[in-house]
Amino acid sequence: xxxxxxxxxxxxxxxxxxxxxxxxxxxxxxxxxxxxxxxxxxxxxxxxxxxxxxxxxxxxxxxxxxxxxxxxxxxxxxxxxxxxxxxxxxxxxxxxxxxxxxxxxxxxxxxxxxxxxxxxxxxxxxxxxxxxxxxxxxxxxxxxxxxxxxxxxxxxxxxxxxxxxxxxxxxxxxxxxxxxxxxxxxxxxxxxxxxxxxxxxxxxxxxxxxxxxxxxxxxxxxxxxxxxxxxxxxxxxxxx
Amino acid sequence: xxxxxxxxxxxxxxxxxxxxxxxxxxxxxxxxxxxxxxxxxxxxxxxxxxxxxxxxxxxxxxxxxxxxxxxxxxxxxxxxxxxxxxxxxxxxxxxxxxxxxxxxxxxxxxxxxxxxxxxxxxxxxxxxxxxxxxxxxxxxxxxxxxxxxxxxxxxxxxxxxxxxxxxxxxxxxxxxxxxxxxxxxxxxxxxxxxxxxxxxxxxxxxx
Numbered sequence: 001x002x003x004x005x006x007x008x009x010x011x012x013x014x015x016x017x018x019x020x021x022x023x024x025x026x027x028x029x030x031x032x033x034x035x036x037x038x039x040x041x042x043x044x045x046x047x048x049x050x051x052x053x054x055x056x057x058x059x060x061x062x063x064x065x066x067x068x069x070x071x072x073x074x075x076x077x078x079x080x081x082x083x084x085x086x087x088x089x090x091x092x093x094x095x096x097x098x099x100x101x102x103x104x105x106x107x108x109x110x111x112x113x114x115x116x117x118x119x120x121x122x123x124x125x126x127x128x129x130x131x132x133x134x135x136x137x138x139x140x141x142x143x144x145x146x147x148x149x150x151x152x153x154x155x156x157x158x159x160x161x162x163x164x165x166x167x168x169x170x171x172x173x174x175x176x177x178x179x180x181x182x183x184x185x186x187x188x189x190x191x192x193x194x195x196x197x198x199x200x201x202x203x204x205x206x207x208x209x210x211x212x213x214x215x216x217x218x219x220x221x222x223x224x225x226x227x228x229x230x231x232x233x234x235x236x237x238x239x240x
Numbered sequence: 241x242x243x244x245x246x247x248x249x250x251x252x253x254x255x256x257x258x259x260x261x262x263x264x265x266x267x268x269x270x271x272x273x274x275x276x277x278x279x280x281x282x283x284x285x286x287x288x289x290x291x292x293x294x295x296x297x298x299x300x301x302x303x304x305x306x307x308x309x310x311x312x313x314x315x316x317x318x319x320x321x322x323x324x325x326x327x328x329x330x331x332x333x334x335x336x337x338x339x340x341x342x343x344x345x346x347x348x349x350x351x352x353x354x355x356x357x358x359x360x361x362x363x364x365x366x367x368x369x370x371x372x373x374x375x376x377x378x379x380x381x382x383x384x385x386x387x388x389x390x391x392x393x394x395x396x397x398x399x400x401x402x403x404x405x406x407x408x409x410x411x412x413x414x415x416x417x418x419x420x421x422x423x424x425x426x427x428x429x430x431x432x433x434x435x436x437x438x439x440x441x442x443x444x445x446x447x
Contacts, residue, residue, distance in 0.1 A: 034353055058355030069350030073368045073445045083354055118446055132354070142353075 001027060001037070004198040006191060010045070010139075013166060013173045015183040018193035024176045027193070028142050031174060032061045044140055059083055062133035062141035062171070066148040068125045070117035076102070076128050077113045083136045101131040104168075106161060123154035130162070134169065141166065143175045147182070159185055180219060192216055243414035244421070251403070255422050258399035261317060261389045265324030266382060273329055277336025278362075291334055298330035302388050310395055320397040324388055328381040335377020339370035344447060372442040379434030386427040390419070400426075 001023045008014050016024040029035040030042050033054045042049045049057055070079050077098045084094045099109040105127040117125055126146060133141060146162075147155045163186060166173050177183055183190050184204050191201045192212075200212035211217035244251060280287035297305075306323050313319040343366050351365040393401025403419030406412075 032353060055355045055357050058353060060355075063350070063353035065346065065349060065353070067344075067346030067349070069344075069346035069348075069353075071347055071350070071365055071369075072344075072447045082356075086355060086360070 001196040004193070004196075005040075006198060006201045008172060008174065008189070010172050011170045012188040013163070013175065013186055014189045014191060015187035016174065016176045016191050016193060017178070017180065017183045019178055022193045023196040024193050025144050028144055028174055028176050031140065031142055032058045032063060034058075055086075059086055059136060060138055060140075062138040062143075064126075064129050064133045064141070064143045064146045066145040068117075068122075068129040068149075070125055070128055070132070072117055075114050075116055076107075076120070079117070079128060080132045080135050082132060087136055089136075097135060101135060104165060105131045107131075121154075122150045123158060126150055126158060127161075130165070134165070134171065137169070139172060141171045141173045143173065145176055145178070148177070148179075155182075162186070180222075192219070243412075244418040247418060251400075251418055251422055254398065254400050254402055254419070255426065257397075258386070258389055258392070258401070258423065258426065261320055261392055261397060261399050262324065262382065262385045264317075265321045265385055265389075266328065266378070268321065269325040269328035269332055269381065270378075272325070273332035273336055276329070276333045278340065280333055280337035281340035287337055291330070291337075294330040294333055297326055302327065302391060303394075306391050306395065315396045317392070317397040319395055320389065320392045320399075323391065324385045327388055328385060331381040331384065332377050335380070336370075336374055339373030339377070340366060342373060343369045369445050372438055372445055375434060375438045375441055379431060379438065382430045382434060383427045386423060386430060390423055393419070 004023075004027060016027060018024045026035050030037050031044065031049065033049055033052075036050075044061075070076075071082070074082075077095075080098045080101055081094045084097060089097070098113070102109040102112055107124065107127055112120075112124075112128075117128070120128065126149075129146070133143075147158050150158060159182065175186060187204055189201065189203055190207055192199045192207070194215065200207060200216055202210075202212075207216065208220055211220065276290065280290050302323055305326065306319055309319040309322045313322055347365055347369060348361065351361045356364065389399055390401035390404050391397075392399040393403070393405030400419040400423045404416050404423075405419075407414070407416030407419060
C-alpha cells in the first residue's frame with residue numbers, strides 16, 4: 001500500500017472497492033491491527049490504533065469475513081456470546097443480548113439459539129456472523145467481502161438488512177468488495193483502490209458523475225452497460 | 241483355560257496394574273507431546289527434524305530400550321513407564337501436529353479478529369476443533385502401549401506381562417495365554433472406547 005490516506009466520517013458506510021490483490025483487505029485489517037502497516041498510522045475516533053492493546057481493540061471492533069468462521073463446536077448463541085463473554089458481561093445480559101441480536105438479523109431466537117453452524121444455510125450462517133460481530137456494540141464494523149459466498153438472492157436480502165441494521169445502530173462500517181453493484185447499493189462513500197493505491201474516494205454520485213480517471217470511468221461504465229442489458233433482458237423476458 | 245479361571249483374582253489385579261502402567265505412561269507422554277506437537281504444527285521446518293528424531297526412537301526395539309533404561313531407573317515400574325512414554329511420542333506428536341494443522345483457517349482468523357488472546361484462541365477454538373484427530377492419535381498410542389507394557393514382566397513392573405513372562409519361562413502355555421488374552425481384550429476395549437469418543441468429537445466439530 002502506498003500513500004493511502006483518507007478520513008471516514010463516524011456513522012458512515014464506506015466501501016473499499018477494487019480488484020483482488022489491490023490491498024483493500026490489507027487496509028481493512030490494519031484497522032483492528034490484524035495487519036501492522038510498515039509506515040503510517042490508522043486512527044479511530046482520534047486515537048492511534050497502534051496505542052491500543054490489540055485484543056481490546058478487536059473486541060471493540062466488529063469483524064465479519066467471507067468465510068464467516070463460526071466456531072463449529074459452539075451453538076449459534078454461544079458463537080454470538082463470545083465477545084460479550086470475553087468482556088465479562090453477566091449471564092443474563094448476554095442471554096438477553098443474544099436473543100435481541102438474533103431478532104435483529106432476522107432469525108427466530110427460539111428456533112436458532114441452540115443450533116450448530118453446520119445446521120444453517122450459508123446466508124443464515126452469515127447472519128449469525130454479523131450478529132456475533134455487533135454483539136458488543138462496536139463503534140466500527142469491518143466487513144471483508146461478507147456476502148461473497150452466498151447466492152445472489154440471499155445476498156440481496158442480506159444487503160438490505162445490513163443497511164437497516166447499521167442505520168439503526170449508527171455504526172461506522174468499512175466494507176470490502178470487488179462487486180461494483182454491491183458497492184453502489186450500500187455505500188455512502190466509495191474508496192476505489194488498485195495496486196495498493198487509492199484512486200478516488202467520493203460518494204457514489206460524485207464518482208459516477210465525475211470519475212477521477214479512465215479506469216474508474218470504465219469500472220462504472222461496464223457496470224452501467226450490464227445494468228442496461230439486465231433491464232433489457234428482463235423487459236424482453238416479460239414480453240415473450 | 242482352567243488356569244485363567246482358577247487365577248481370575250490374580251489376573252484381575254494384574255490387569256489393573258497393566259492399565260496403571262499404560263495410564264501413567266500416557267499422562268506423562270501427553271504432557272511432553274502436547275508442547276512438542278504444538279511446536280511441530282507452528283514451525284513446519286523444525287517438525288520434519290523433530291518427527292525424524294522421534295521416529296528413530298520409535299524404531300529402537302522396545303526390549304533393547306528397556307534394557308538401557310533399567311540401568312538408569314532400576315527395576316520396577318519406572319523403566320517400563322519411561323519406555324512406554326518414549327514410544328508414544330512419535331505417534332502423539334505426529335497426530336497432535338496434524339490435528340492442529342487441520343483446523344479450518346477461517347475459524348482461527350475469526351477467533352483472532354474477534355479479540356481472543358493467543359491463549360484463548362488455543363484453548364477455546366483450536367484445541368476443541370483439533371480434538372477428533374488428537375483422540376485418534378491417543379487411541380493408536382494406547383493400543384500400542386497396552387501391547388508393549390507386557391515387557392513389564394521382565395523387570396518386575398507387574399501387569400499382565402508377569403503371566404506371559406513366567407508362562408514362557410516355565411513353558412506353561414495356559415499361563416502365557418492367561419496374560420496375553422486379557423491384554424488383547426484390553427487393547428480391543430480401549431480401541432472401541434476411543435473410537436466412540438472420536439465419533440462424538442467429530443460430530444461436535446464438523447463444519
